[in-house]
Amino acid sequence: MTASPFTERLANRFARIALGHVRREYPNKPGHVLSDDADARTPATLHPVFYGSFDWHSCVHSYWLLARILRRHPSADVAHDIEALFNEQLTSEKVAGECAYFSDPAARGYERPYGWGWLLKLVTELGALEENPWRDALAPLADVIVARFVDFLPRATYPVRVGTHFNTAFGLRLAADYAAALPDKTFAALLSDTALRWYGEDRACPAWGEPSGDDFLSSALIEAECMRSLAPSAMFSGWFDAFLPELGASMPATLFLPATVSDRSDGKIAHLDGLNLSRAWCWLALAAALPDNDPRKTIMNEAAMRHIDAALPHLADDYMGEHWLASFAALALDGA
Template identity: 55%
Template sequence: MTTLDAATASRFARAALGHVTREYPHKLDHVLECDGDALPPRLLHPVFFGSFDWHSCVHGWWTLLTLRRLFPDMAEATHIAKLADETFTEDRLAGELAYLERPSSGGFERPYGWGWLLYLHLEATRHGDRPWAERLAPLARAFAARFSRYLDVLTYPIRTGTHGNTAFALVLALEWAEAFDEELTERIRSLVPAWFAGHEDCQAWEPGGDEFLSPALMEALAMVRCLPQAAAAAWLDNFFPRLAAREPASLFVPATVSDRSDGKIAHLDGLNLSRAWCWRALAPLVAPAGSAAVEQTAAEHLAAALPHVTGDYMGEHWLASFALLALGDARH
């Protein structure tokens, strides 16, 4: 399957509806300043308290709103709208904003959750029949300001395959910024090439044992999003000079997931999905000799992961978002 169909959309929606308000189990990103800060997730985060952790709840909501837009007639669409109306209230979102103002919350969810919150707000703007975007806007602006301050001091990009990855967060943030923040747009578009322009002949020594992002492919996707088309294509030729030979080989073989009940090892299903997303996005700019290999590889990675998006909570609380990225251009 290379496109999102109605049956799959319903499956993803049911899964996300089942976890965005499921408080436990929960993994907090929370700095305690005193005994009184030891509070349950629903009190710390009145909106994003479900889905095992804050960032997964944010992109769980992105999944739900995206599916409502793409499949407005599916049975779950009404439930999504009702739950969003009840959740995205001014009072609850003010609570999320207040959490950011804590002195110890400066690094909260940086940068992964920041990027996803901006992406959620952008998706909310596509639902003109509801006030969700207006209500989310102050929180989005707060995270955009954090991005600006962070980029002022981030000398080196973080190229890990997990939540700290700079390229992934900036790919999401850039799309939001293009609609709302010209200064942040220009900052991202200048920094990404400054970091990566000289990179050639990628060796791709990956994956790591708990990665859900490919450092190499995320770097490539960030460059494609920040450069003019001709320049991006030329950079890709230098970065991946042997795609027709399916090299670097590590990027062409789907990751093996040995235990989907282990939350870290289950990340590798997400790696297969995010690789498929990246390969499909890069394919139009790849030289013709390598395009068939790239397209086949994207399909192989999708096939390896899609059956496992639901079934075990360690993956089910987040994988549908990455499947949506992989299955189509949800940006439009």
């Protein structure tokens, strides 16, 4: 694979999906702590910007998807609608309401680390667009999230290796893009040091626990992608060889076989479409880091295509996948 297949046709399709739910308030699954009666509020009252898409983090990464589309395909049919949404929602006043939510002590661990990483990924994408007010409007919330990472990472003795929102490698990987884009060398160093502390000694990953019944991340591949992004380049090659030593023989076999999704109306089972897409993203990014003559590249790229083919037709089969899967499809198609 040498060119991105994230065509304007697909961009328009993905954008229409996202625009259909980023301001859809219900159904909604808030990860909200109630401290008293006054905390029983509607999603839009709690979150002036990111109240749609079933949950906060899905809304955030749907905005990222729209920003990515606007940058990659600025002349797309949907560009005007995306700009109108951003002008209405990404304002200093509304972002102040999001910051206020995070100031509540009960929200100390809110969306950690998945939503944190996606918020920084969104701000990174907005910063890559031509001059616009949206990145500056979101900057105070990005500062809040960076402060959360800076407070949390030194205290986190162990990583979280599950294939869901709590996976720490995924959070580090998205935050790394933000640190590199600023650039913020101090934050980047914290992320790198944490990745090395958590994962630097890992060897011969068996991946025997994949896939679990509600994974949307491969704990093995996202760890490798995290290390590719944050480990010193001189170190990564040897680490990767030791981490997946039988990759050239398509082992562990489970990483090369797309997950089967039996019920896309079940929110947990529907996660497995996301697993197929996030695996594809990781396979492509990891393959791109290998020398051109490395025979593993073909194996990894072919695995990525199998995973994309398994999931791409099902992005809008049911709202349990529709409210988030297109973002992961964009990562898979454009991530390399």
